[in-house]
Amino acid sequence: MAHVMWHLYQFPICPFSRKVRLLLSEKGIGYELVRENPWEHREEFQMLNPALRTPVLTNPERGIVLIDSRAICEYFEETVDKSPMINGPATNRAEIRRLVALFDENFFASVTSPLLEERMKKRLIYRQPPDGKILRETIRLANDYLDYVDFLIDHRPWLAGSTMSLADLAAAAQISVADYLGGIDWSQHEQARGWYSVFKSRPSFRPLLTERMDVIQPPTHYGDVNA
Amino acid sequence: MAHVMWHLYQFPICPFSRKVRLLLSEKGIGYELVRENPWEHREEFQMLNPALRTPVLTNPERGIVLIDSRAICEYFEETVDKSPMINGPATNRAEIRRLVALFDENFFASVTSPLLEERMKKRLIYRQPPDGKILRETIRLANDYLDYVDFLIDHRPWLAGSTMSLADLAAAAQISVADYLGGIDWSQHEQARGWYSVFKSRPSFRPLLTERMDVIQPPTHYGDVNA
Ligand SMILES: N[C@@H](CCC(=O)N[C@@H](CS)C(=O)NCC(=O)O)C(=O)O
Numbered sequence: 001m002a003h004v005m006w007h008l009y010q011f012p013i014c015p016f017s018r019k020v021r022l023l024l025s026e027k028g029i030g031y032e033l034v035r036e037n038p039w040e041h042r043e044e045f046q047m048l049n050p051a052l053r054t055p056v057l058t059n060p061e062r063g064i065v066l067i068d069s070r071a072i073c074e075y076f077e078e079t080v081d082k083s084p085m086i087n088g089p090a091t092n093r094a095e096i097r098r099l100v101a102l103f104d105e106n107f108f109a110s111v112t113s114p115l116l117e118e119r120m121k122k123r124l125i126y127r128q129p130p131d132g133k134i135l136r137e138t139i140r141l142a143n144d145y146l147d148y149v150d151f152l153i154d155h156r157p158w159l160a161g162s163t164m165s166l167a168d169l170a171a172a173a174q175i176s177v178a179d180y181l182g183g184i185d186w187s188q189h190e191q192a193r194g195w196y197s198v199f200k201s202r203p204s205f206r207p208l209l210t211e212r213m214d215v216i217q218p219p220t221h222y223g224d225v226n227a
Numbered sequence: 228m229a230h231v232m233w234h235l236y237q238f239p240i241c242p243f244s245r246k247v248r249l250l251l252s253e254k255g256i257g258y259e260l261v262r263e264n265p266w267e268h269r270e271e272f273q274m275l276n277p278a279l280r281t282p283v284l285t286n287p288e289r290g291i292v293l294i295d296s297r298a299i300c301e302y303f304e305e306t307v308d309k310s311p312m313i314n315g316p317a318t319n320r321a322e323i324r325r326l327v328a329l330f331d332e333n334f335f336a337s338v339t340s341p342l343l344e345e346r347m348k349k350r351l352i353y354r355q356p357p358d359g360k361i362l363r364e365t366i367r368l369a370n371d372y373l374d375y376v377d378f379l380i381d382h383r384p385w386l387a388g389s390t391m392s393l394a395d396l397a398a399a400a401q402i403s404v405a406d407y408l409g410g411i412d413w414s415q416h417e418q419a420r421g422w423y424s425v426f427k428s429r430p431s432f433r434p435l436l437t438e439r440m441d442v443i444q445p446p447t448h449y450g451d452v453n454a
């Protein structure tokens with residue numbers, strides 16, 4: 001086994017950590033997982049990242065601390081040539097980064113974050129049942145994004161163009177967490193489902209699909225690479 | 228006057244548009260302002276950016292549409308050599324992007340966004356008075372960020388190191404909007420004030436300080452480059 005030098009602070013259904021894991025794996029970079037629940041505000045973690053958010057990627061031997069998933073991805077894009085994920089002419093690279101922002105910010109705010117609140121934090125921290133009205137609204141909003149994925153995949157093989165890019169990794173990371181938490185209804189989204197099932201069978205994605213978040217169970221189709 | 232080919236869709240106190248304006252100006256790129264209130268969901272604007280957010284930067288002659296302020300800044304960093312703003316070795320570039328994310332995401336969510344809601348949207352859209360409790364809380368949170376700026380400036384001449392970078396532009400853009408909306412108490416922040424006053428007198432910043440947002444007036448110190 002290669003000498004592990006990167007340590008990724010994360011929890012299994014942090015979508016930003018998933019994007020980083022997909023990128024590291026596609027680029028063939030070894031890393032070790034460190035379990036971190038950012039909402040516990042662990043003092044040692046706050047020293048590492050005053051913003052108290054996952055992911056944080058450290059390399060203790062070289063004294064490197066990388067924070068923010070987009071900054072982390074740009075770092076490896078700049079330092080590792082293998083499997084470029086922000087590629088092509090400048091306008092193409094801008095389109096990739098637009099879609100990364102769309103999923104990291106808008107999809108996360110409308111879908112992933114409320115699902116994490118209702119299905120994870122209420123269960124693990126507040127010991128409350130989820131709010132059914134909020135859950136229905138997130139599923140409805142997720143549907144709008146899947147329509148947009150359908151539309152993009154009707155025009156291009158991958159979200160940002162002719163090759164796989166960080167846009168696909170960002171979208172798959174967010175959607176996979178929403179799917180884990182029961183927020184995705186795939187029935188009306190043939191193109192999106194086709195695009196996502198290609199991902200599910202990639203070696204970079206497989207380990208994510210077998211991990212579980214404490215007592216929270218995903219729906220049965222979640223880990224099924226043929227679903 | 229140089230031929231203007233870039234059109235920036237924005238409103239005067241959109242912090243992300245301000246960051247882009249500072250960058251364009253530092254790099255010597257001409258642009259024209261197009262006034263856009265994203266909350267009006269103008270149909271033509273939605274066709275341009277389905278996420279319905281400012282800034283959007285277009286170049287109609289070359290058929291380019293750039294969306295998301297970070298994607299826009301990376302685009303000009305890649306295509307224009309003058310005044311590099313994401314510079315140095317890869318770890319330094321990661322530190323710049325970490326700080327950009329800190330101000331674009333955390334400062335915006337805790338300070339700028341609630342101030343825009345309370346002082347701008349409630350005035351212009353909902354015709355309601357601001358909520359004093361929320362205003363006091365944003366000022367308190369802004370104070371924590373200014374403490375962090377003080378700390379950084381104690382150790383480095385600019386936020387991310389020895390030269391001005393996109394981190395400084397992102398921070399100054401957010402802080403300037405918060406300052407416009409009365410959210411900044413400068414009294415206990417000598418280092419942050421010194422750093423900010425250097426910015427205020429830069430040619431790239433001066434035009435921003437003289438613009439006004441409709442009926443909303445900034446405090447008297449806001450536009451004063453000696454304050
Ligand atoms: N822009 C950041 C976002 C990171 C983020 O929001 N992480 C969440 C977990 S998914 C977090 O740590 N939230 C704090 C909390 O839950 O207390 C990134 O891309 O890394």
Ligand SMILES: N[C@@H](CCC(=O)N[C@@H](CS)C(=O)NCC(=O)O)C(=O)O
Nearest residue numbers: 241243265266280281282295296297
């Ligand atoms: N990540 C985006 C954020 C853009 C953003 O949130 N813009 C705000 C204005 S400051 C917006 O358009 N909000 C929609 C609204 O107010 O309706 C960027 O950096 O461009």
